[in-house]
Amino acid sequence: MNLKQISCAFALMASLSASAQQHVMDVNTKKLGAPVSSTMYGLFFEDINYAADGGLYAELVKNRSFEFPNPYTGWDISGKVTLMNDGPFDKNPHYVRLAPSGHRDKHTMIENHGFFGMGVKGGEEYRFSIWARVPDGGNAKLWIDLVDNATMGDDQKLGNTSVDVSGKEWKKYTAILKPNRTFAKAHLRVWGDSHVTTDVEHVSLFPVNTYKGRENGMRQDLAKALEDLHPGVFRFPGGCIVEGTDLATRYQWKNTVGPVENRPLNENRWHYTFTNRYFPDYFQTYGLGFFEFFQLCEDFGCEPLPVLSVGLACQFQNGDDAHAKMDELQPFIDDCLDLIEFANGPADSKWGKVRADMGHPAPFNMKFLGIGNEQWDTPYYERLKPFVKAVREKYPNIKIVGTSGPDSEGAMFEKGWVAMKDQKADLVDEHFYRNEEWFLGQAKDRDGNKLNCGALRYDSYDRKGPKVFAGEYACHGRGKKWNHYETSIYEAAFMTGIERNADIVEMATYAPLFAHVEGWQWRPDMIWYDNLRTFNSVSYYVQQMYAMNKGTNVLSLTTKDPADAKGKKTIPVAGQDVLDGLHATAVYEKSTNEVIIKVVNTSKKDQPIKINLLDMKGERMAQTITLKHAGSPDDENTLDNPQMIRPVNGTLACSATGKKQQTELNDLVPRLSFRIYKIKK
Ligand code: AHR
Numbered sequence: 001m002n003l004k005q006i007s008c009a010f011a012l013m014a015s016l017s018a019s020a021q022q023h024v025m026d027v028n029t030k031k032l033g034a035p036v037s038s039t040m041y042g043l044f045f046e047d048i049n050y051a052a053d054g055g056l057y058a059e060l061v062k063n064r065s066f067e068f069p070n071p072y073t074g075w076d077i078s079g080k081v082t083l084m085n086d087g088p089f090d091k092n093p094h095y096v097r098l099a100p101s102g103h104r105d106k107h108t109m110i111e112n113h114g115f116f117g118m119g120v121k122g123g124e125e126y127r128f129s130i131w132a133r134v135p136d137g138g139n140a141k142l143w144i145d146l147v148d149n150a151t152m153g154d155d156q157k158l159g160n161t162s163v164d165v166s167g168k169e170w171k172k173y174t175a176i177l178k179p180n181r182t183f184a185k186a187h188l189r190v191w192g193d194s195h196v197t198t199d200v201e202h203v204s205l206f207p208v209n210t211y212k213g214r215e216n217g218m219r220q221d222l223a224k225a226l227e228d229l230h231p232g233v234f235r236f237p238g239g240c241i242v243e244g245t246d247l248a249t250r251y252q253w254k255n256t257v258g259p260v261e262n263r264p265l266n267e268n269r270w271h272y273t274f275t276n277r278y279f280p281d282y283f284q285t286y287g288l289g290f291f292e293f294f295q296l297c298e299d300f301g302c303e304p305l306p307v308l309s310v311g312l313a314c315q316f317q318n319g320d321d322a323h324a325k326m327d328e329l330q331p332f333i334d335d336c337l338d339l340i341e342f343a344n345g346p347a348d349s350k351w352g353k354v355r356a357d358m359g360h361p362a363p364f365n366m367k368f369l370g371i372g373n374e375q376w377d378t379p380y381y382e383r384l385k386p387f388v389k390a391v392r393e394k395y396p397n398i399k400i401v402g403t404s405g406p407d408s409e410g411a412m413f414e415k416g417w418v419a420m421k422d423q424k425a426d427l428v429d430e431h432f433y434r435n436e437e438w439f440l441g442q443a444k445d446r447d448g449n450k451l452n453c454g455a456l457r458y459d460s461y462d463r464k465g466p467k468v469f470a471g472e473y474a475c476h477g478r479g480k481k482w483n484h485y486e487t488s489i490y491e492a493a494f495m496t497g498i499e500r501n502a503d504i505v506e507m508a509t510y511a512p513l514f515a516h517v518e519g520w521q522w523r524p525d526m527i528w529y530d531n532l533r534t535f536n537s538v539s540y541y542v543q544q545m546y547a548m549n550k551g552t553n554v555l556s557l558t559t560k561d562p563a564d565a566k567g568k569k570t571i572p573v574a575g576q577d578v579l580d581g582l583h584a585t586a587v588y589e590k591s592t593n594e595v596i597i598k599v600v601n602t603s604k605k606d607q608p609i610k611i612n613l614l615d616m617k618g619e620r621m622a623q624t625i626t627l628k629h630a631g632s633p634d635d636e637n638t639l640d641n642p643q644m645i646r647p648v649n650g651t652l653a654c655s656a657t658g659k660k661q662q663t664e665l666n667d668l669v670p671r672l673s674f675r676i677y678k679i680k681k
Pocket residue numbers: 046048238239240241373374406431472511512522
């Protein structure tokens with residue numbers, strides 16, 4: 001279509017909707033407003049819903065080191081298998097001894113189930129590895145089969161190989177398996193020599209094709225989905241995981257670095273937190289640890305934002321006596337200081353050397369540190385003080401991220417902000433998993449007072465205090481706690497308020513990030529997967545549309561205040577009352593010299609709009625990106641239909657009007673939709 005044809009098409013559309021009132025907005029394209037932080041949209045990763053082991057971390061073997069409380073979780077054993085505990089890795093001392101039966105056809109075997117099975121692809125290579133020895137000396141053979149237990153007979157084997165073990169010393173043996181077909185539920189079978197006793201430990205299977213081809217790597221499709229989000233910041237490792245159900249099970253970063261074989265297992269609190277979603281085999285191997293986290297940040301070109309324990313166990317689940325006392329905080333403070341050294345210190349410093357030995361002598365250049373997840377009240381505020389003092393003294397350039405607790409407003413939330421201001425935190429991490437009303441800015445407290453929520457939330461924030469990090473948020477539909485299209489559109493509307501207030505909001509990360517369809521504890525989530533496939537939720541696309549079009553500076557986008565009789569006052573296009581549920585925001589992108597306008601229609605009707613591009617002249621072509629859906633608002637992408645709802649590119653002709661030939665954009669914004677317009681200035 002040429003410009004004229006497109007204009008005609010629009011004229012037709014406009015006449016069809018002649019009955020609906022046209023809403024007019026003005027964008028001041030000349031005066032650049034606040035810079036949009038490069039960290040504005042990012043990732044929040046927590047090992048919930050099998051996000052690490054069984055998810056992003058590409059290891060296919062569950063309980064590879066026999067360290068689970070039940071050492072055979074994930075394994076079937078037969079024959080003469082004995083659990084031993086004097087293995088080569090002091091933090092994971094268990095291994096198994098496979099003794100021969102004494103009969104050629106009686107096999108001593110162990111078989112691993114993986115995480116809901118192992119997803120393998122026909123023709124692709126998988127790297128098997130095992131630590132082994134022959135305790136009595138000499139040579140032994142280990143047979144390795146990748147099997148499909150749904151099929152019996154000769155076809156059961158998807159692939160097989162063997163390794164020759166020799167000598168009394170522990171050594172790592174590797175072999176490549178190439179499955180003959182794709183199967184989502186494979187098992188890995190290892191069987192021992194029929195004559196010689198063999199000890200085996202750290203049994204592992206990874207796809208060779210991991211993200212960036214790393215041996216201790218990430219699942220290619222899932223890591224790529226993260227890269228494609230173009231994140232500016234990456235918060236890790238939680239969430240409640242940071243705190244643990246008790247202090248003993250908190251996330252301890254020092255256990256997550258160094259050789260993977262010697263990273264001790266930790267309980268994952270999500271295996272039992274929700275009794276209706278009980279996953280007794282959900283543990284943390286820390287194979288995806290702090291080194292891998294920093295490396296991913298480097299891959300994605302985003303800022304790492306680690307969060308460490310402030311000495312508080314989960315406050316929801318514990319009384320005061322469960323936390324570290326004030327005079328017991330030093331090891332926790334040291335963890336913070338040492339992490340900064342691990343990330344940024346010279347390669348010959350104590351912790352910088354650990355990083356260098358892992359293959360990264362150059363610093364990771366970490367700039368932010370979160371201290372405490374979702375903590376609240378005096379137990380937090382008093383503990384935070386010595387952390388802030390110690391970090392400021394040693395690393396004055398590190399930006400400290402405090403938290404306002406789990407509430408999105410109310411007395412404790414306010415108290416948190418006051419405390420963070422007093423302690424001069426650089427940013428405050430706010431969390432809100434709220435319903436549709438909240439996201440649309442209509443929620444009220446019990447006394448009927450309007451809450452400070454939705455897209456107008458940040459308009460009234462104090463500009464002199466810490467900046468905002470909206471660290472965990474998602475619209476949880478009332479009575480519909482799963483992903484669905486409508487709530488994603490409400491998130492898009494809410495985000496216009498984040499973008500418009502870029503002078504105070506520096507970061508925002510949707511939560512949670514990942515979920516295995518067979519192993520979730522919490523939903524909605526941004527990216528779903530099974531063992532072979534994945535799909536992006538509509539919320540993913542909302543995040544991506546913002547992140548890829550975040551611009552460099554805010555532009556003023558306003559409409560006439562309907563409440564002003566004289567018609568002179570202008571207000572932002574946000575809030576349900578302003579323009580029939582339309583929300584809009586605008587930014588300028590220096591690198592492409594583009595004005596980028598985002599319009600969200602939260603109403604259930606198509607709405608005609610006119611946007612005056614003040615200070616721009618002449619006809620122009622706008623690039624458009626649209627997220628809309630003709631089906632039910634309850635719909636969502638699925639593994640079987642992963643692309644049902646996704647952004648679609650288009651174009652729209654902008655006309656020139658009046659003597660000044662001012663550029664003007666006219667459009668009909670579909671019901672429940674999110675559309676971006678990009679116009680060269
Ligand atoms: O994202 C799930 C949980 O929600 C996080 O662990 C916690 O910070 C919040 O309560």
